[in-house]
Amino acid sequence: MAEAHPVGFQWVMEAKARGATLIHVDPRFSRTSAMADLHVPIRAGSDIAFLGGLVRYVLENERYFREYVLNYTNAPVILTEEFADTEDLNGVFSGLDRERRAYDFKTWRYQGEEGWADGADGIGPEELLQVRQAARGEVHGSGGAAAHPVPDTDPTLQHPRCVFQVLKRHFARYTPEMVAQVTGVPEHVFRQVAELITQNSGPDKTTAFVYSVGWTQHTVGVQYIRTAAILQSLLGNMGRPGGGIMALRGHASIQGSTDIPTLFDLLPGYLPMPHVHSNDDLDTYVAAEKTDKGFKANTREYLVSLLKAWWGEAATADSDFCYDYLPRLTGSHGTYDTVLEQINGNCRGYFLFGQNPAVGSANARMQRLGMANLDWLVVRDMVLIESATFWQNGPEIETGELRTEDIRTEVFFLPAAAHTEKNGSFTNTQRMLQWHHQAVEPAGDARSDLWFTYHLGSRIQAKLAASSDEMDEPVQQLTWDYPVAGPLDEPDAEAVLTEINGRDRRGRPLSSYTQLKSDGSTTCGCWIYCGARAGGVNQTARRKPGREQSWVAPEWGWAWPANRRILYNRASADPDGRPWSDRKALVWWDADKGKWTGHDVPDFIADRPPSYRPPDDARGVDAISGIDPFVMQSDGKAWLFAPAGLVDGPLPAHYEPQESPLSNPLYAQQHNPVRQILEHPEDRFEPSGSQPGSEVFPYVTTTYRLTEHHTAGGMSRFLPYLAELQPAMFCEVSPELAAERGLEHMGWATIVTARAAIEARVMVTRRMTPLSLDGRRIHQIGLPWHWGPNGYTTGDAANELAHMSLDPNVHIQEVKAMTCDIRPGRRPRGPELRDLVRQYQQRAGITGQTGTEL
Amino acid sequence: MSTAADVTAAGLDPAALAGYEGHPPRMGFFTDTSVCIGCKACEVACKEWNSVPEDGLQLTGMSYDNSVSLNASTWRHVAFIEQIGHGPPDATADGAHSVDGAVDAAQPDAPRWLMASDVCKHCTEAACLDVCPTGALIRTEFGTVVVQDDICNGCGYCVPACPFGVIGRRESDGGAHKCTLCYDRLGDGLTPACAKACPTESIQFGPVDELRERAQQRVSELHENGTDSARLYLQDPGDGIGGGGAFFLLLDEPEVYGLPPDPVVTTRDLPRMWRHVATAAGGLAATAVAACLGWRGSQR
C-alpha cells in the first residue's frame, strides 16, 4: 500500500501511531513491509492456502465470534443433500460440467430453496454457458430470488450439512503444516499471524484486511477475496469500525469506473447488463435479477429510473421504458475477448481513453496484434503512449513481424485534458466521491473526456437525425442536452452529476434511492449515487476539515450509498441493537426514538427494531429481520458459504496458478477447473508442476508497482521528475537466485515465458527471499510493469510475458503469479527475439493443448 | 566576524545575529525518518515548486535511491538503506521478517529498510554562508540560509565548505543552488512544498524550538516502544554547527545515511587559520629580509 497508495497509507501510519499492529503478507519486502511490524513472504499464487489456514485455525481453536456468527452469517443454514464438496470430489464441487467447463449452481443451494431463479431457468446448457461467460455470476452477488426467505437452519451448528460444519470439513486439510508446504510461510510465523488477528478480533477489537490486485489478479482472484470474507465474517469484523476488507484499487477513480461502469457486463449501480437469452423484456429482467428480500427487491425502480434518465420522454410504460434500447450480451465481451475478436477481424474499431494496452494489458503482444488489425483506433491521452505508436515503434516492428506500411489501422491521437483542466469527480476506494475543480483551461487541442464524448454524441445524433432506421432510434432518442459553457463549449459536469443523482417528476434533485419509482416519474443515472446532489448541493465538493467533525467525518465528500461510510454497519451492534462494545460503537438502536442512530449513517431500515422478525410471506424490504445486517444479500446474512454469485465454487479452494512450479499439494485438481482460457497461438501456456517441460520455466514471477511510476507509465515515464526517480526497467532477484543464474547486480537479464522475452536491469536484493517448500527452494522474480518504448525512461514491458488465463467471474488476468526463466545478458534484437521464444516453447514441449486441461 | 560564542550569546537566533529586528520565529524542519515511507513526494514537490531541473536518468543500484545525493539540482534526497538479515534463508532463519521487536523480540536479525529524506540543514553556524565571497548566501529573517541567484558568481567556495555536502554548483547555469526552505512560500505564510506533500508527516515544518520539543517527545516515545536505535541528529544547539534549522530523527548512525557523525563548521577554526596566515606572511617577509641581508652583490 505504501508503494501504490502512499497518500492513503498515511492513515495506516496514523493507526500504527495509535498502537495498531501492521502485518504485511507479500512475496517481496516492499516499502510497506518496511513500515510493518511483521512481513510474511509468501509464494505468489498461494494466498487461498494461507487464508484457508487461518480459517481452519479459527474454527479448530474456536476463536470465532460466536454470537456474531450465529446471528449474522449463514453458518447455521443447512445445505441441500446434493451438495458435494472438494473433500468428496477430489478438489472440485458438485455440478461441474466437465465438457463445457462450467458449474451448475443447483447443488449449492440451501435446503428447500427449489424455486431459486438465477436467470438460468428455462434455457439450455449452451445458452447457460454463454450466460455464465457473460459474468452473470456476479449478478448473483446479491442472491437470487429466494422462495423461502428463511431457510432451514441449525442454531447449534451441529448438523452435518449446516454451513458451519461444511466449512470445517472443507478447510480441515489447511493445517499449519500444509500452509508451510504450499505457501512457504513457516509454521511459527503462520501461528504468529493467526494469534495476532484472533486476539485482535471480537467485541472489543477489530482487525482490518487491506488488499489490492495482489489478490485479484489470479485465476482464482475472486475466491481469494471470498476466503478473506469468510475469515472476517467468522471473526466478526465485517460492518465494524476498524474491521472489514478494504479493496485498494489501482487508479484515482477506478471505483467510479465500475460504479458508472465502463465494464461490459454492468449498468450503473451494478445492475446487470441484459443478456440476449435470459432477459427478453423488462419484466423478465426484473424477475431474474431482483431478490425477494433486501434492497435488490427494488431493481425495477432503479432500472426504470435509469432508463428514464437516458431516454427521457421516449421511455414510457408503453415502450417498456426503452428497455429494448439497451444492448444485449451474447457472451463474454471482456477486454481480452475483444482482443481475440480484433485479431480475428470481427472487431474493427477501438477507443482507448487513458488506457495503454500495448504496455498495460496482459499479453501485450496480442494487444498490439489486435490493434494492428483494426480499421480505426482512437487514442485519447495526454502523451503519445505506446498504444498510439505501436505501428511505428512497437516490438513487432523491431522483430520485423509487422511493417509500418502494411498496418492498415487508421490511428487517431486526440490530446486529452488532465484532471486539473476540467471539473469532475473521483470515486475512491472507500466509495467516496470527491469533486475536483478546474484550475486552468486545457492547452491547445486538449479536451476533456466529457467534452469529447458529449460532442461526439451530438454530432452522431445530428448525422442520424433524418434516419428512419429502427436501429438508430436508441441514439436519436437519447437525452443529450447538457449545458455547455466557456471558450471550449465544455459540458457542465455538475449537470451530469445531477442527472446521475436523479430528479423527481418536477426536476428537483432527489436525496435518496428510496425515493426512486418504477412508474417513470423519477430519473436517476445511478441509484447508488442518488444523494450526491441532495438538496441541489454538490455533496461531493464538501471539504469540512476532519478536526471540525466527528471521527466518521461525513461532511468530507460523499460516499455511496447515502453517505454511508461503513457498509453493513448494523453488524456493529449486537442482536439487541447495542454496540458490541463502547470502544467499537458505530450505530445502535435508540429505543426511545424508535430508530437506528449513531456515528455513521445506519445501513439498515431506519425504524426497524432489532426484535423484528418478518412473517413467512413477507417480501422485499419487509422481509428483512432486525438481525439481518447484510441487507444486500437475499437472506440478509454474511455468506460463509456462497450458494450463488460465483461461477467457480461456493467455497474457496486452493488451486495452483495457470503456471506454477508445483503440483497442487492440496488436491488432485491442479487448476481452477472453470478458469477462462483464451486459446490462441500467441497465447501459449507453460506446463506446470510435475508435467514434463515445467522445469524449463522453474521460477515464479510476479508483477507489481513502484511508487514512482503509475501503471502503464503514461503518467510517469514521460515526466522528467518521475522518470529520474526510477529511470530504468529492472527485475528484483535474491542473491541466491543471482548466484544460481549468474546474474550481476545492475547487469542485464533476459526473462522468458512461453509468450515473449524481455530484458531488464538486475537488482540483487535480500528483499526477495527464496522460499522453502515442497521439499525444495522456490525462487521468485519481481517485475515492475511500468515500462514501454516511449517516454523519458524506456524499457521492455512486463506484460509481454503475461498470458490470458482469467478469473472466470470477472475476467481479470493472472499477472501476479506466472513462471519464467531468467538468464544473464540482454535479449536478442530483431527476428532472433521470436526465435528465442520458439526455442523455449520447443524445449518445454509446448503445444496448443498445454495448460488448457481442466 | 561572529564566533561561536556570539551565536550562543544571541540565543542561537541567527536571524537576530544577522541584524534582523523584530523578525518572525526561526522556522525549520524536523524530519522523522521513522515514518518515512520512501515515496519521494518531497523530491517531486520541491522540484515542481522551485523549477529545479531533472538531474540524471541513471539507475544506480543503490536500492531505490536514484537521486544519489543532495546537490544543486536535488534539494530533497531520499536515502534507502536495506538492512536485511545476512544468514542463509533456509538455515535457522526462516524467511519471516519483522520490524520493531514489540511483536517479535526474539528475532535477532529483524530486517529493516531505512528511508530518510535528506535536506539542507540550514545550520545555525553555516559554513556556506560564512565562506561566500560575494555575499550571495544570506541569512533570512526566518533564520534560514538562501542563495541570492542574481548575485552568485559561481565561485564554488560554498561547495566544499559544507560539512554535509549539500550545496552544489549547477553546470547549466554556473550558479550555486540549494534548498531555500521555500522562502517564497514562507513569506506568504505557507508550508514548504516538501512538508506539504509528505503524506505521513515525516517532514514536519514549524518554529524550530517547537519542533525540537516535539522531536524529544517522539524519541522518548520510540524508546519506550523498544526502538532503542532512535536518536536525534543536529537537534542539539551545542553541537558543531550550533544545531540545524533542519534536524532529524534517525534509526541508525548518521554515517549509515551518508551523514557526518560529528560535523563541525569550518569557521570555528578560522580565527586560528588567520593567525597562522598572518604569522606565515610575516615569516615570508622576514625570510626575504634574511635572504637579502648582507648581500655583497654590488661589489665584486
Next chain:
Amino acid sequence: MSGRSPRDEEFSDMARYGPGEPRDSAEQVVASKVRPDSYYGRAVIKEPVWSSPEIPGYLFLGGLAGASSVLAACAQATGNRELARAAKTGATVAIGLSLAALVKDLGRPVRFLNMLRVFKVTSPMNIGSWLVSGYTPTAAVAAASALTGRMPRVGAAASGAAAVLGAGVATYTAALVTDTAVPAWHEGHREMPYLFAGSAASAAGGLGMLAVGQPAAAQAVRFAVLGSAAELTAKSLLLQRLGDVGQPYRSGLAGKLMETAEVLTAAGLTGAVLGGRNRAAAAVSGAALVTASALTRFGIFFAGRTSARDPAYTVAPQQQRLQEAAATGAG
C-alpha cells in the same frame, strides 16, 4: 526493536576499502548491505568544483607572485636592481595569469566583480579578492617603473605596497583551502600557511635563479633555500598531524606529484648550493624549484579531492572524536 551495537567491525569501511580507495569499483554490489560505515561508499561532503589547472595553477602562481614581490622589495632595498626588476616582472606576469585563471574558473565569470560587493572576514576568498585587487595594480606599477626606469619614487612605493599585499596573497590561499570541510586540507590548517609561504619563497627564489645570474641571484638562492626548508618542515608536520587522513598525499596521483616535488626540491637545492656560479646549473636548479612548487600545489589540490571523495576520511576522524569524548565523559 532491541538496541544494537552501533558498529559492526566486519563492515568497517576503513578495513574494507582502505583509505584512499574510492568506492567506484565494479565489484558485485548487492543492494542490501548490513551496517556499513558509509552510504554505498559515497562521499559525505562534496569535493571542490574548482578545476585544474586553473585553481592549483593559481595557488602556485599567486604564491610565486606574492613571494616575488616580497623578494623584489628586499632586493630593491639592498640595491639588487637586477633581481628586483626580474622579480617584479615575474610577479606581474604571474598575477596576470592568475586573474585570468580565477575569472575563468567562476561559474558565472561576468560577475567576477561581485567579489567586491562586501568585505567579509569569514571568507578567505573575499579577503583574497581584496588582496589580489590591491596587489595586482601595485605589482604592475612596480614592474613598469622598474622596467622603464620611470617614476622611481612611485615605483618604490608601489613595490613596498606590493610586498605587503604580496605576502598576504602568497599565504591567504592556505586559509582559502583549509577553510573547507575537505579533510586533507582542513586538518592541516595550522601548517598549511607555512607550507604555502615556504613553497612560494622557494618558487620565487627559483625564478630569480632562472632569470638572473650571479651575484644578483645569490639573494634568490638564499630565499629559495630558506623557503624550501620551511616548506619541507611544514609539510612533515602537516602529514604527521594528519595521520591516516594524510594518506591521499602519499598515494595515487597526488602522492606521485608530492614525491616528485620533493625530489625536484632536493635536486634544486643541491644544485643551488653546490652549483656555485655556474649559470646553467643555477637555471636548472631554479627551474626545478619552480616546478616543484607547482607540483606541490597540484599535489595538495588532488589530495584534497581524493580525501573529499572517500567517506572514510570524513567519517573515521569524527567517529574517533566522538568515542574519545564519550570516554572522557564517562571517565
